Amino acid sequence: MNEPPLIMTPPNSPRRSILVTGAAGEIGHGLISLLRHDDVSIVAMDLRDVPEETRSMCDEVHLGDVCDKNFLEHVMTMHETNEIYHLAALLSSRAEHVPETAHDVNVQGTYHLLRLSARLSESWGQRVKFIFPSTIAVYGIGSVEEKMAAGALVEGEHLSPITMYGANKLYCESLGRYYGRYYRQVSKSRPECLVDFRCLRLPGVIAADTRPSGGTSDYVPEMLHAAAQGEPYACFVREDTVIPWMTMPECVDALMKMSSIDSPPSSVYNIGSFAASAGEFAEAIRQHFPDAEITFEPDQGRQNLVDSWPADVDCSRAREDWGFAPKWGMEEALEHYIVPAIRKHYEAVSQETS
Numbered sequence: 001m002n003e004p005p006l007i008m009t010p011p012n013s014p015r016r017s018i019l020v021t022g023a024a025g026e027i028g029h030g031l032i033s034l035l036r037h038d039d040v041s042i043v044a045m046d047l048r049d050v051p052e053e054t055r056s057m058c059d060e061v062h063l064g065d066v067c068d069k070n071f072l073e074h075v076m077t078m079h080e081t082n083e084i085y086h087l088a089a090l091l092s093s094r095a096e097h098v099p100e101t102a103h104d105v106n107v108q109g110t111y112h113l114l115r116l117s118a119r120l121s122e123s124w125g126q127r128v129k130f131i132f133p134s135t136i137a138v139y140g141i142g143s144v145e146e147k148m149a150a151g152a153l154v155e156g157e158h159l160s161p162i163t164m165y166g167a168n169k170l171y172c173e174s175l176g177r178y179y180g181r182y183y184r185q186v187s188k189s190r191p192e193c194l195v196d197f198r199c200l201r202l203p204g205v206i207a208a209d210t211r212p213s214g215g216t217s218d219y220v221p222e223m224l225h226a227a228a229q230g231e232p233y234a235c236f237v238r239e240d241t242v243i244p245w246m247t248m249p250e251c252v253d254a255l256m257k258m259s260s261i262d263s264p265p266s267s268v269y270n271i272g273s274f275a276a277s278a279g280e281f282a283e284a285i286r287q288h289f290p291d292a293e294i295t296f297e298p299d300q301g302r303q304n305l306v307d308s309w310p311a312d313v314d315c316s317r318a319r320e321d322w323g324f325a326p327k328w329g330m331e332e333a334l335e336h337y338i339v340p341a342i343r344k345h346y347e348a349v350s351q352e353t354s
Helices: 026-035 069-078 092-097 099-124 144-150 164-182 219-229 248-260 278-288 300-307 316-322 330-353
Strands: 016-021 040-046 060-063 083-086 129-135 196-202 204-206 233-235 242-247 268-270 274-277 294-296
Touching: 016 026, 026 040, 026 248, 069 099, 083 099, 083 248, 092 099, 092 164, 092 300, 099 129, 099 164, 129 164, 129 248, 164 196, 196 248, 204 219, 204 248, 219 233, 219 278, 219 294, 219 330, 242 248, 242 330, 248 316, 268 316, 274 278, 274 330, 278 294, 278 330
Parallel strands: 016 040, 016 083, 040 060, 083 129, 129 196, 196 268, 204 242, 233 294
Antiparallel strands: 242 274
């Protein structure tokens, strides 16, 4: 039985009404600062308090659980949401400690939002845009030797994730593709307007002005923040561990650019700026922080997760379809963004505490 439409008429205003879930996270602040325009209404949502700096850029902030479908329906209908950036998720390392909870958050939360987006698209006769950050954790490679031989993976290769987080994200990619292209495909009452689902598979993302939150790829951000504070750091992966990377500004810019084009040919895209090993990062960081004490003490559990991820990703599809272009390599990223921003961050922290 088909669900009834939520609202029978289109929104009263053509103004973009954007819902950002997981707004208190690392991507949320940078994204909201770029989305902020006079013709945009930004509604932030998170389970925990949104920092004041981010809150001040939003029209409304709601504290609530993405697993609560009634709460989501209330927020989306009240604000006439026509665009969603669904950032809320339990990341890979934490998800392995509470896999069932991770499934609830990562899958059920996404399903509730897609389902509501489909109903709103049908009711208004306008496609609700759904932007979904996925991850390189959707890939699963059997051995380090196979990983290095495979090189840069395209979107359809090695999709056998070994983490709950990766499995959740891969399924949600398929779920989004279904709602965006195949929803109720054999029904005589199939709606004309489906969800406009778009997804980026993010590599390791390095933010300079927020502390890392314990993700499996956070060994490089943790290394950097420890060096900037003059603290020793024991890296939890081997020196030769390689995955693709990008900086937070590049990540946010890519999300914005991919969301702005008309009808991209694909719904899922790889992005990444450069590939580098943990040892290469450590050596480069010592060039900027000569007193940095960086050692390597691999944690086998987390090492296994990172070893299953690709050494690099092929971004040809994103380049061809919507002009994705990396801004920096590793050394340029450190010189032009990461190190200056981290120094500035801790100078500000020092002034606040003095």
